[in-house]
Amino acid sequence: MVLRKHIALEDEHLKKIEPLLEKHKGNLSAAIRDAIDLTDVALQYYGSVKDATFLIATLREIREDQAIVPKPIFDYMLTQTQDLIIEKEVLDHVFDPSEVTIVSEFEEAIRNLCTGLYWDALISMTADDDQSPSSVHAEIKGIDDDKRKFLAGIIGSYLISFSLGITEMRSHLDTLKIDFEQRASPNEAYNDLLKNVGCMQETVKELHAKPEFWRSLIREYSAANYEIVALHRKFYEDLLIGKVPRAIMTSECLCEKLSEDIPLQEVLLDLKRVAETSRIVNRMDIDGEDITIHHGYRSMRAVDQLKNIFLCMLESAGLNYDYQITSNVIALKHQPEVETKIRELLEYVGVEDVFDVPLRKLSLFLKEKNINSDRHMRVFGRRIGRQVVHTYEKQYGEVWTGDKFKDALARIDKIPGRESEWDVRGSIAHYTVNRCPLADDAEACHVCRGIFRGAMHCAFHGMAELEVRKLLSHGDKYCEVYVHGIG
Known part of the structure; x- marks a missing residue:
């Protein structure tokens, strides 16, 4: 049935349907029917005339740097780029910085992007200031987790x-909520983004930089069922000359990072990550502040050395642990009370004789707590040694020589009744003690030798080597020590 209706059209609308009028040789009714059919398709597939207009216009404006990709291929590419982020330089081609300058404009632009991708994403961004925000809250919902994280990376990059x-x-469920806060620099903000969204960014960058190296390494690890230990070249060199490495790292980054300013749990998690990935141990379990190391070694001598390495690393972060060893595990128990007591007694360094009141107080404390004193006395000494070095560096700089090392230790070597002398020649320091009133006091000797070792390792960053030849406490007529590699 044909219905006749009167419609009013302006010249603007007639111009828009001119191609249809030409097609139907001026038959306006036929042209209108074609226009209605096109509108019906648009409403069926795109939901609204506005969305259809946007998408059709987008398709017409595809440039050389754009492409239409079949959905299965696009979904595969999205999966393969999980935990990666799109760099800002790439996004600038999608969101023109000259046109998208404030948060609300970016919010509209990313919504349009989702429309173009046929994603039913609901995106909201709330900023405290649209032009110069110091905080932004973003929410993404209505799409699967991979797509939400992909958009989170785009928002974070912008x-x-x-x-x-x-x-x-x-x-939660189908919603991802993200809070952004002001950082000191864009670089710090970028690191936050890598940590939360782009954890594989640096890894993939390295894989692409040295593909043959990583392919070979992966083949070797796979063939050996990951029973391969990775060591830094410096530590491997120590092993070749019969020394026990003071660390377990594949690189020195964790050694440099360990300090008393780092939170305990962060230290333990970093230690676990490096110990397990370098395959030094099979597994490292963390229970609160305590550690259980499943070592997988048959030689108890090797296990004992491994225990010393872990204790040394923890001590570098100002942490005191006691230990128990079995054939399968090394159990390390945190001793926070000892740490607190040692920090308290370190206040005496440079103020009074550390071998007098501080030593007696620590000895009494350990006896009252029924804690073995030998190791903790050595730790106390090493902490004193490091503090002596740090104090000296504040006045004389961080470049160390044998003469400066001698001068720094001489300031704490003024023990009444001790007769000692130094001889520094090139990269070797020779230190002798001919008479010492502490020789018969085992705890004082532990502290004294700890001071020497702690100062040496701190000043020369573990590169110097200590050679102990004679000790009064062992029945020798004098103490004789050489320090190599200090030039």
Whole structure:
């Protein structure tokens, strides 16, 4: 049945359907029917005339740097780029910085991007200031987890230009909530983004930089069922000359990072990560502040050395642990009370004789707590040695020589009744003690030798080597010590 209706059209609308009028040789009714059919398709597939107009316009404007990709291939590419982020330089081709300058404009632009990708994503961004935000709260919902994280990376990359870094990400059901806060620099904000969204970014960068190296390494590890230990070249060199490495790292980054300023749990997690990935141990379990190391070694001598390495690393972070060893595990128990007591007694360094009141107080404390004193006395000494070095560096700089090392230790070597002398020649220091009132006091000797070792390792970053030839406490007529590699 044909219905006749009167419609009003302006010249603007007639111009828009001119191609249809030409097709139907001026038949306006036929042209209108074609237009209605096109609108019907648009509403069926795109939901609204506005969305259809946007998408059709986008398709017409595809440039050489754009492409239409079949959905299965696009989904595969999205999966393969999980935990990677799109760099800001790439995003600038999608979101023109000259056109997208404030948060609300970016919010609209990323919504349009989702529309173009046929994603039913609901995105909201709330900023405390649209032009110069110091905090932004973003929510993404309505799509699967891979797509939400992909969009989170895009949002995070854009907000780096405002030095906004991710403080928290919360995912619940189909909603991802992200909080951004002001950071000191864009670089710090970028590191937040890598930590939360792009944890594989640096890894993939290295894989692409040296593909043959990593292919070979992966083949070797796989063939050996990962029973391969990775060591830094410096530590391997120590093994070749019969020395026990003071660390377990594949690199020196953790050695440099360990300090008393690092939170305990962060130290333990970093130690676990490096110990397990370098395959030094089979597994390292963390229970609160205590550690259980499943070592997998048959030689108890090797296990004992491994225990010393772990204790040394923890001590570098100002942490005191006691230990128990079995054929299968090394159990390390945290001793926070000892740490507190040692920090308290370190206040005496440079103020009064550490071998007098401080030593007696620590000895009494350990006896009252029924804690074996030998190791903790050595730790106390090494902590004193490091403090002596740090104090000296504040006045004389961080470049060390044999003469400076001698001068630094001479300041704490003024023990009444001790007769000692130094001889520094090139990269070797020769230290002798001909008479010492502490020789018969085992605890004082532990502290004294600890001071020497702690200062040496701190000043020369573990590169110097200590050679003990004689000790009064062992029945020798004098103490004789050489320090090699200090030039």
